[in-house]
Amino acid sequence: LKTTVRIALDAMGGDKGPEVVLKGAYDYLRDHVGNGVKLYIVGKKDLLSGIWGSFKKTAGYPIEFVHAGEIVGMDEPISRGLKKKDSSLAVALRMHKLGDVDSVVSAGNTGVCMASGVRSLGRLEGVSRPAITGTFPTLKEKSVVVLDVGANVDSPPQNLYQFAVMGSIYASYINRLNRPTVGLLSIGEEKVKGNESTLQAYKILEKSSLNFIGNIEGNDILTGKCDVVVTDGFAGNIILKFGESIKTYLFTKMRRQVSSNLFSRAGAYLLAPFLKRLKNTFDPAKYGGAPLLGVNGVVIISHGSSNELAIKNAIRVAVRMVHEKVNEHISGKLAGHNIVENVKS
């Protein structure tokens, strides 16, 4: 029998307001009746319970409202966001730190989420630097895990190795892959191609027990050449945001051109279900949450533009992270190891 998983949901984060966050929570609970998950919904209590009350048949849903008076704005600078000790995010993280919940899910300001997540929970034993983990679609049936997508600006080789370990464990337990393949994002497939950091990381990775397939290039991400893509947070963040912009780009172009012609309009009508699927393929909402791997806790950062589905998926990932004890696996692999030695050997 599984024990209860307790999740604090920052209900004031996200571009679309608390209605959408709560609807996502509602959808999750409706589809997972009796699986032992309890949600602590954090934010302006009166507002939130009012919204919740507007949903149908909520009696018996395992939720509890927790009041937090402040809100971190989506565009608020990190330094200012960190100072709000009574924000819904800060309250949720404090609950996690104190052991009152097992995980925090937020669709709030990514930078503040990341910084206060690391600051309040600290790092997992053995981890030098936490990483944000993004998910990209691929031409294969499975998606690919990319990390770091923005928790760090520079990543020394030892950190890239740790990202590889964390990504592999995540892909194993959350994406249920057996010995996931790991690629190092670089500018050529040969071992000698890359910057200082990737050249060193290559040497560590090829000697590691990971299923390392070598360098991959930018065009190998969407083909699904490997299950885990390791990169520094600078290149990773740029590629994540570029990837997210493809959806808007394609559909703006499509709208403009299709609307100009009757045949095109008819075609678009017939193709609508397919076009929608195509659009969703680049939609971050599909994957729901980017876990902040390497912190001493389970923090899922959902995209600011998250819809109900994204929130629902973020909760689902949080629950799996707790059930599968992903953090224990990471610490088990990294704690007590002197990584620098691996390079010299």
Next chain:
Amino acid sequence: LKTTVRIALDAMGGDKGPEVVLKGAYDYLRDHVGNGVKLYIVGKKDLLSGIWGSFKKTAGYPIEFVHAGEIVGMDEPISRGLKKKDSSLAVALRMHKLGDVDSVVSAGNTGVCMASGVRSLGRLEGVSRPAITGTFPTLKEKSVVVLDVGANVDSPPQNLYQFAVMGSIYASYINRLNRPTVGLLSIGEEKVKGNESTLQAYKILEKSSLNFIGNIEGNDILTGKCDVVVTDGFAGNIILKFGESIKTYLFTKMRRQVSSNLFSRAGAYLLAPFLKRLKNTFDPAKYGGAPLLGVNGVVIISHGSSNELAIKNAIRVAVRMVHEKVNEHISGKLAGHNIVENVKS
């Protein structure tokens, strides 16, 4: 009256063989009769003249075949490619070095092209490091110039500044933009967001005479937020290759899903012209060539998968680079300037 522009075309490069390269050259000359361009087509002479002979009405076209016995393979390592002194690429570059032509166009091995271009022609006065310049589509009517997309692995701030200068001049004279806007690719819009190199480059750029708009993020490339995107060759190369892979990704997905359903097939038929345009928008062939800016000469590296149109466009860009004296403008701006001083002031 314009003087003759002489271009050496490496006809043995490219994934699709010399037929496509020659057809591109033929198409260019057919559409630009009497504009004073002469093409030197370099490679296995018998083979090339045989292909040329199969085209219609070629009499009077200003071409000359130049024999070169070796070929640099598309996947050949740079070190080995550089050793082939009688390759079509090496012969073309030698002609340029000796002043027999004004420009070299090649769809060959990018790495070898870049390395031997720099090695044989040297750097333009005032330029620390040449950069490969890529072109991306945007939601606006104009495309965006991105550099460096792979000539360098690490780029100190002074080099990023020089990329900005070269990109601005290219956008002014080739894309005919008045005071093109320059954005620095980073992981946040604020001045304090970025890695060591971008933070310093920001300080140089904001004091420069360029039309600098600050940091941009990965999602700002396709929206056309600026005309020139400055980045190091590592992130630039990854984003270029990722961008190129979108076309294959989208149309593989589309083919798979559309073929499964009669309504979708009908829709796809009606939408065909639009879908083709959409596909082309991410097609590197549309832009034809990536100039290697900063070398003492005009070298246009066309994408390995170039079709006739790409070759034709690459020749067009080469001709404009020569006519507009882009290199003189770059040297005029960068030669004799102590860039490091700009940082300290």
